[in-house]
Amino acid sequence: MAFFKKLKDRLFKSSSKIEDGLDAIIEDGGTQDASDPPAEIDPKAEALATTLEGVTASEAQQAVDHLIASGAATEVPADDTAKPEPEEQPTPEPDTVPVPKPATVPEPKPDTVPTPKPATVPAPEPERVPDPKPDTIPVPKPTTPPGPRPAPAPPVEVPEPPQEVPPATPTEAPVPSGDPAPAPTPVEIPLDTLPKAEAPTKTGLLGRLLGRGDGKGVTRRALDDDMLEQLEELLITADMGVDTALRVTANLAEGRMGKRLSTQEIKELLAQEIARIMEPVARPLPLYSKTPQVVLVVGVNGSGKTTTIGKLASQFRAAGKKVVIAAGDTFRAAAVEQLQVWGDRAGVPVLTAPEGSDPASLAFDAMGQAQADGADLLMIDTAGRLQNRADLMEELSKIVRVIRKKDPSAPHNTLLVLDATTGQNALSQVATFQKLADVSGLVMTKLDGTAKGGVLVALADKFGLPIHAIGVGEQIDDLAPFDPEDFAAALTGIER
Numbered sequence: 001m002a003f004f005k006k007l008k009d010r011l012f013k014s015s016s017k018i019e020d021g022l023d024a025i026i027e028d029g030g031t032q033d034a035s036d037p038p039a040e041i042d043p044k045a046e047a048l049a050t051t052l053e054g055v056t057a058s059e060a061q062q063a064v065d066h067l068i069a070s071g072a073a074t075e076v077p078a079d080d081t082a083k084p085e086p087e088e089q090p091t092p093e094p095d096t097v098p099v100p101k102p103a104t105v106p107e108p109k110p111d112t113v114p115t116p117k118p119a120t121v122p123a124p125e126p127e128r129v130p131d132p133k134p135d136t137i138p139v140p141k142p143t144t145p146p147g148p149r150p151a152p153a154p155p156v157e158v159p160e161p162p163q164e165v166p167p168a169t170p171t172e173a174p175v176p177s178g179d180p181a182p183a184p185t186p187v188e189i190p191l192d193t194l195p196k197a198e199a200p201t202k203t204g205l206l207g208r209l210l211g212r213g214d215g216k217g218v219t220r221r222a223l224d225d226d227m228l229e230q231l232e233e234l235l236i237t238a239d240m241g242v243d244t245a246l247r248v249t250a251n252l253a254e255g256r257m258g259k260r261l262s263t264q265e266i267k268e269l270l271a272q273e274i275a276r277i278m279e280p281v282a283r284p285l286p287l288y289s290k291t292p293q294v295v296l297v298v299g300v301n302g303s304g305k306t307t308t309i310g311k312l313a314s315q316f317r318a319a320g321k322k323v324v325i326a327a328g329d330t331f332r333a334a335a336v337e338q339l340q341v342w343g344d345r346a347g348v349p350v351l352t353a354p355e356g357s358d359p360a361s362l363a364f365d366a367m368g369q370a371q372a373d374g375a376d377l378l379m380i381d382t383a384g385r386l387q388n389r390a391d392l393m394e395e396l397s398k399i400v401r402v403i404r405k406k407d408p409s410a411p412h413n414t415l416l417v418l419d420a421t422t423g424q425n426a427l428s429q430v431a432t433f434q435k436l437a438d439v440s441g442l443v444m445t446k447l448d449g450t451a452k453g454g455v456l457v458a459l460a461d462k463f464g465l466p467i468h469a470i471g472v473g474e475q476i477d478d479l480a481p482f483d484p485e486d487f488a489a490a491l492t493g494i495e496r
């Protein structure tokens with residue numbers, strides 16, 4: 001699946017950390033299942049090895065034997081110094097190089113060696129072609145929303161008279177799930193410009209010929225306490241947190257102690273365990289029938305709030321929704337400007353107020369305008385200054401208070417945006433923001449730029465808050481729906 005590949009490529013920092021760690025664990029005490037006796041090394045193979053970087057003579061010999069055995073090459077008498085005659089070759093495949101002579105072979109281009117599996121040569125990136133179907137929309141599936149959330153803690157001086165509260169019976173979200181209108185300008189990052197996981201270099205042509213990684217001569221290690229401890233440590237270094245790492249490894253070990261496992265098998269078991277933890281929290285942003293739906297976006301400065309609002313606005317708009325954004329971080333002119341840039345990109349109006357003005361007042365005006373315009377969605381950005389929690393708490397409370405004058409059931413969602421590069425710190429941010437605001441769900445950004453992707457598993461395990469979407473890049477369409485199985489597979493480096 002094209003999107004899975006994109007996700008996997010973007011999560012490569014986390015996945016390569018886990019993959020490399022697993023390889024090292026299995027190597028440490030593991031043995032090959034089927035160890036072939038060391039073959040005699042032909043001088044020709046030795047010569048081939050010298051022309052190919054990183055290839056031992058023994059590997060070259062096996063490759064040569066393999067080519068000959070597969071019919072892709074023929075044996076050349078040792079004393080024959082003439083070049084192979086192409087027309088005498090028995091196979092129709094290109095057969096110019098099979099068993100090179102020391103003097104004549106040094107064709108350092110492995111690609112010219114005929115391979116029985118041309119299809120396994122790394123294919124061109126299909127993602128370069130813009131995908132006509134925006135499959136990154138995190139929300140547009142109508143879902144049956146969960147029951148009404150408890151209202152945020154009432155502010156101290158609640159002055160409002162009792163108002164008629166419309167029954168908070170969320171009905172089926174009206175978001176169309178069909179073909180959305182074309183997104184404004186989702187510029188896809190050509191994947192070949194991104195750094196890639198090192199997988200392609202690990203399994204070169206000879207590696208493929210020799211069957212490295214395809215099940216032959218696989219190294220396995222019997223699962224014991226030492227290995228479990230190493231696995232725990234690996235998961236902790238991938239920011240899964242101690243408790244979650246222990247839980248995952250304990251589940252993995254159940255009924256498997258003493259069993260011989262390969263890296264690939266452990267990856268698959270890990271992915272299963274991770275997906276199991278993530279499954280309950282993978283929920284799209286619930287949309288209620290009441291409009292405008294108010295989404296309050298909170299998070300520390302730099303976590304990616306502005307970017308996420310821009311991406312979400314673009315995707316909702318593409319799904320046919322009328323969206324309004326309120327630039328509620330009135331303390332920083334730069335933040336407002338940045339949001340305006342994102343609003344322009346998404347083709348969505350951004351309501352602003354002069355620097356230093358009351359964000360609650362802006363939120364109130366924005367609410368009025370969104371109602372008057374018949375907007376489906378109002379997204380309110382907020383400041384993220386955690387330095388003064390009392391001020392921030394009061395600010396968020398006030399915003400909630402005033403928008404409830406217009407709609408007592410608002411905000412319908414309070415999204416906490418977290419930066420994955422902060423690793424374990426994300427856990428304390430959740431705890432803090434749960435005290436400051438009635439957080440209803442999470443968006444995790446910057447998973448593309450960190451080896452700490454495991455923190456998302458720890459968050460799911462510890463808080464159980466819904467994860468609506470993940471940010472995997474800086475472009476407008478780099479917000480992916482959170483799919484637990486795709487995520488678990490991408491995180492552990494499984495190919496699909």
Ligand SMILES: Nc1nc2c(ncn2[C@@H]2O[C@H](COP(=O)(O)OP(=O)(O)OP(=O)(O)O)[C@@H](O)[C@H]2O)c(=O)[nH]1
Binds near residue numbers: 308329335383
């Ligand atoms: N690689 C990557 N970068 C991201 C992602 N999301 C946001 N960023 C970058 O993170 C930086 C901060 O993002 P903002 O959206 O400005 O964060 P903010 O929370 O609004 O920050 P303030 O405006 O300071 O409150 C920007 O450079 C973004 O381009 C992501 O998913 N991946």
